[in-house]
Amino acid sequence: MKPAPRLYVNEPLVMDGQIALSGEASHYVMKVMRRRVGDDLRLFNGQDGEWRAQITEAGKKLATLIVGTQTRAFARVPDLWLLFAPVKKSRTEFIVEKATELGTAVLHPVITSRTTARALRDERMQMICREAAEQTERLDLPQILPPQPLQEALQNREADRPLIFCDEAGDNQEKPWGGTKGRARPMLEALREIGPGTQKGAVLIGPEGGFSPEERAMLRAQSCVYPVTLGPRILRSDTAVLAALSLWQSVCGDWQQQQ
């Protein structure tokens, strides 16, 4: 049997609470998901866990629900931050969706010297995060920080949050890491040094053109920064994001546990 569909709502969830769905959410539930009065949904709001709810009324523009029992206690994803340079719109949307699925706690757009794209509108990012969280059985939503220049983001960073710096697409693309030989190592090796005991982490991915020599020097001069490579091929930014987050979750995050 298919489990009841999940829906994010922006309201407190308590037993016997009444929820009125907005026109848009109501349309989605009644028309897209084709639910009827009496059907069950699962609701979450990013802080109260997951609750079963039943559709009690379904008007043309408004559906109402009554909240039943809690199905899962609230839990957060691991404390993993993603710092990423905005790229082409569709690829940035993809980064936001996939980072949510992969259990990222904080999304932070950073503007580097070679960043040519604009950050997505905040509302758009929020919507993508909500939909991905619905799909992926997450109970919390990622926090979205406002875009910030890379230098500022580095000045304000917590000194003890290990930052994995993916040095893809260096200045010499034919020998991408030729200029920093021996100074960037396989990401898995760096993660093993950081260790599974770490409580927090961050991954930084640059724009398609990579980081400038000044940025790379600035990053390498910081403590608790780990320059890494993701293999001998050049990955696009969105691919590098997914690869790096997957590796982090596998070694330092919650993918290690037996399910």
Place this chain on the structure above:
Amino acid sequence: MKPAPRLYVNEPLVMDGQIALSGEASHYVMKVMRRRVGDDLRLFNGQDGEWRAQITEAGKKLATLIVGTQTRAFARVPDLWLLFAPVKKSRTEFIVEKATELGTAVLHPVITSRTTARALRDERMQMICREAAEQTERLDLPQILPPQPLQEALQNREADRPLIFCDEAGDNQEKPWGGTKGRARPMLEALREIGPGTQKGAVLIGPEGGFSPEERAMLRAQSCVYPVTLGPRILRSDTAVLAALSLWQSVCGDWQQQQ
């Protein structure tokens, strides 16, 4: 300085060879990349390595090139196969693009009992692979096998190619791996058992609805099959592909080497 753009051509590459670009490739080089007579490109054909070439003539519908020196000797990606159930068109295109970037040798669409989407046209898959290979500095192209029912693909498989079977989205989505407790383990753990010394591997990803109980039993009954999980959240098929290929390359593939 930006390196010369890379272009796939379907012709032998030898020093002083002349290459006539097709109308489409010619348009791409002259109009999209805005190159002129005298400019350099880098060419590869999936078997002769990478060669520098110079534009010698640029008509409206035809550009010609002369091949110079070889810039990189031919090399293949690791012998990694991806078996994947076709999903929604845009997500399947994405799987093909990303698997190429992540260094997959063979792409094999497999039809499972819950597969609802059709496989992409072969030409379309080839085009996506070529473009991704151009971007990613790959020298070979993935081989694309014709779609095949899962059962047949398993009957014909090489017995000694370790198959990582990603058991995402099981039958009980609320406790996704509840029914197979202790029988699927974190992918990183399975890869460590397989070890970095392995010469070949395969990853199998199902459709959005997961595998049927019969398929899961059939897979588990085969030797050299490793049922694994990718963490406590439900990943979409395309996300699972990327995560699994990244982990394989990191432990068993060519991401371990210092660049």
